[in-house]
Amino acid sequence: MTRSERPVDDAARTAFHRRRRLAGSVFAVVCGAATLVGVVALAVLLADVFADGFRELDVAFLTSFASRFPERAGIKAALAGSIWIVSLTALIAFPLSVAAAIYLEEYAPRSWVTRAIQTNIANLAGVPSIVYGILGLALFVRALGLDRSVISGALTLSLLVMPVIIMAAQEALRAVPSTIREAAYGLGATRWQVVRTQVLPMAMPGILTGTILALSRAVGETAPLIMVGAVGFLAFTPQGLSDSFTVLPLQIYNWVSRPQDEFRALAAAGIIVLLTLLLTMNAVAIILRNRYSSRS
Amino acid sequence: MAPDLTYKRSRNVPEQVIGGVLFLCAAASTLVTLGVVAVLLRETIAFFGEVTVVEFVTGTRWEPMFQEKHFGVLPLLAGSVQVAACAAVIALPVGLLTAIFLSEYAGPRVQGILKPLLEILAGIPTVVYGYFALTFVTPLLRTVFPSTDVFNAASASVVVGIMIIPTVASLSEDALRAVPQALREGAYGLGATKLEVSTRVVVPAALSGIIASFILAISRAIGETMAVVIAAGNLPNLTLNPLESIQTMTAYIVQASLGDTPQGTIVYRTLFAVGMTLFLITLAMNILSQWVLARFREEYQ
Numbered sequence: 001m002t003r004s005e006r007p008v009d010d011a012a013r014t015a016f017h018r019r020r021r022l023a024g025s026v027f028a029v030v031c032g033a034a035t036l037v038g039v040v041a042l043a044v045l046l047a048d049v050f051a052d053g054f055r056e057l058d059v060a061f062l063t064s065f066a067s068r069f070p071e072r073a074g075i076k077a078a079l080a081g082s083i084w085i086v087s088l089t090a091l092i093a094f095p096l097s098v099a100a101a102i103y104l105e106e107y108a109p110r111s112w113v114t115r116a117i118q119t120n121i122a123n124l125a126g127v128p129s130i131v132y133g134i135l136g137l138a139l140f141v142r143a144l145g146l147d148r149s150v151i152s153g154a155l156t157l158s159l160l161v162m163p164v165i166i167m168a169a170q171e172a173l174r175a176v177p178s179t180i181r182e183a184a185y186g187l188g189a190t191r192w193q194v195v196r197t198q199v200l201p202m203a204m205p206g207i208l209t210g211t212i213l214a215l216s217r218a219v220g221e222t223a224p225l226i227m228v229g230a231v232g233f234l235a236f237t238p239q240g241l242s243d244s245f246t247v248l249p250l251q252i253y254n255w256v257s258r259p260q261d262e263f264r265a266l267a268a269a270g271i272i273v274l275l276t277l278l279l280t281m282n283a284v285a286i287i288l289r290n291r292y293s294s295r296s
Numbered sequence: 297m298a299p300d301l302t303y304k305r306s307r308n309v310p311e312q313v314i315g316g317v318l319f320l321c322a323a324a325s326t327l328v329t330l331g332v333v334a335v336l337l338r339e340t341i342a343f344f345g346e347v348t349v350v351e352f353v354t355g356t357r358w359e360p361m362f363q364e365k366h367f368g369v370l371p372l373l374a375g376s377v378q379v380a381a382c383a384a385v386i387a388l389p390v391g392l393l394t395a396i397f398l399s400e401y402a403g404p405r406v407q408g409i410l411k412p413l414l415e416i417l418a419g420i421p422t423v424v425y426g427y428f429a430l431t432f433v434t435p436l437l438r439t440v441f442p443s444t445d446v447f448n449a450a451s452a453s454v455v456v457g458i459m460i461i462p463t464v465a466s467l468s469e470d471a472l473r474a475v476p477q478a479l480r481e482g483a484y485g486l487g488a489t490k491l492e493v494s495t496r497v498v499v500p501a502a503l504s505g506i507i508a509s510f511i512l513a514i515s516r517a518i519g520e521t522m523a524v525v526i527a528a529g530n531l532p533n534l535t536l537n538p539l540e541s542i543q544t545m546t547a548y549i550v551q552a553s554l555g556d557t558p559q560g561t562i563v564y565r566t567l568f569a570v571g572m573t574l575f576l577i578t579l580a581m582n583i584l585s586q587w588v589l590a591r592f593r594e595e596y597q
Binding site: 020021023024027028030031032034035037038039041042044045048049052096097099100102103104107108116117119120121122123124126127128129130131132133134135137138139142159162163166190191192213216217219220221222223226227249252253256257264267268271274275278279282286 | 310311314315317318319321322323324325326328329331332335336338339389390393394396397398400401402410412413414415416417419420421422423424425426427428430431432458461462465489490491492494495512515516518519520521522525526546549550553554559567568571574575578579581582583586
C-alpha cells in the first residue's frame, strides 16, 4: 500500500481496515468459486455422459461389433484395438524411455550435448499430438510401408508418450537420495550395478506411475490415430501387427459425428467404457504412488 | 595376492557398452525431432513449389478441394487463434485463481480432494470434451443465442477453456509453492492480509512461472484437435463471430486425412504445410515459455 492511501484519523483507519478485511473475504470466496468451476464442469460433463449413455450399456454392447443399426452396434473391435495399441505402446516406449532417463540422470556428463537432449525432450512433450500423427503417416504408413496397421498406430503413440515417460522417470530417479548411490559406490559397485540393484528398484514405483499416466493419455488419443489410418468402422478384432484397427476414442468420434440421436447415445456409452478404463489405470497409478510416498 | 586385473577388465567392458546403449536411447529422442522436421519440410517445400508463400500467408480463402483452388491459410489460422484466445479468457483467470486457492487458502484435506479431481479433469480425453461441447454446451448456447450455428467456435472455445484449466492451475500452483515461506511471513509480520500477501507478494514473486504456464496452456489450446473437430465445424471462415462455424488448422488436418489423399497430390501436401505452420507456432510458444522461466526467474536461497 502506498503512503497516500494511508488514512489519518481513527474512524477512517477503522473503516480502512474493515475494507481490507472485506476485500480479503471477497477474494477468498472468488478463489474458492474459481476452483469450483473445474470441479463443477467435471460433474456436469460426467452427468451429461451418464444420462445419455447408461441405458445403452450392457454385455451385448461390449461384445458386439459396430453396425449400421444402432440397436445392434457395440464396441468389441474398438476395445480390442485399444488394448492392442496400449500394450504395444507400453512394450515399445517403456524400455526406451527408462533407458533414456537413466542415461540423463545417472550417466550423462554436464555438457552441451546433454543440455540439448534435455531441451529437445521438453520441446517434444509440447508438440501437438496431431503433428505426431503427420509424422506417423509419412514415416510408418508411407515410407516404411507398414500401412494402416496396428504397428503403425503403436509406433506413432510410442513417439508421442516417450517424452512424457522420460521426464516422469527422470523425476523418480532424481528423488532417490544420493546417499544410497554413495553407499553402493563405497562398497565397490560399478555404475551399472548401482543403477540396477539400488537406484532403479527404489525409483520403480514412481517410474511406473508416470508410465501408467502417460499410457492413459495414449488410450484417449484420437487425432494421431486418424492420421495413421485407424478406421471408424470395423467388424473384426486385430489378430496381428499388420491388421487394420480401430480404438475406443475413434469409435466414439465416428458415432458422435452422425446426426442421429441413437448414435449419440452409443457414443455416450462408449465414453463410459473409455472413462472406466482410464479411471482404472489412474487408480493403479495412485495406489502405486501412495505406497511409494509412504515408504520414503 | 596380486589384484585380479582380468576380472576388473571384464567388469568394465559391459559397463561401457551399457553406457553407450543408454546414450543411444536418449539421443534417439533428437532423431524424433529431426524426423518431424524432415518430414514436414520435405512436403512443405514441394507444396511451395505449387503455391507461392505469399498466397499461403496472405490469402483469405482456404479452398484446397474446390475446382478453383485457394490456399490462403489465414482463415484456418484465425480459427485456431480465435478458439485459443476465447479459451484463454476462461482458463487463465480461473486457472490462476484456482492455483492461488490451492496454494494459499486450502488446507491439506481440501487439497487432497481437489487436486485428484483436477487431475481427472486433465486426464479426460479430448474426444469426450468434443461430445460434451456438441451435446451440452451448444444446445445451451442456442437457447441463449438462437442464431448460433450447430457447429460454432464459442462452444469449442468453452470446452477447450475447461480442458486447459488444469494445465494453468497445476503449473501456476507449482510456481506459487516455490515462493519461500519467509516472504509470506515477512509480509504478514508487516500486518498484510492474506489477500495482500497473495496478490502483492506471492504472485509477483512467482510471475515467471505463472506466465510460462499461461503460454503453455495457450499453446495446448492451439494444438487441440478433437474437441474442435467435433464442435467447431469444418468451414474455413474468416470471421470474428464466435457463434459461426469455423475451421482450425488442426481440424483441417483431420478432415483432409479422413478423406482419400493419395501421396503426391496437392491436398496431401497441404497437410504438411498446415502441420508445419502449427508445429512452428507451438514450438515458438514452448520456447518462449522456457525463456520466460529462465530469464525472469526469481532466485531465493
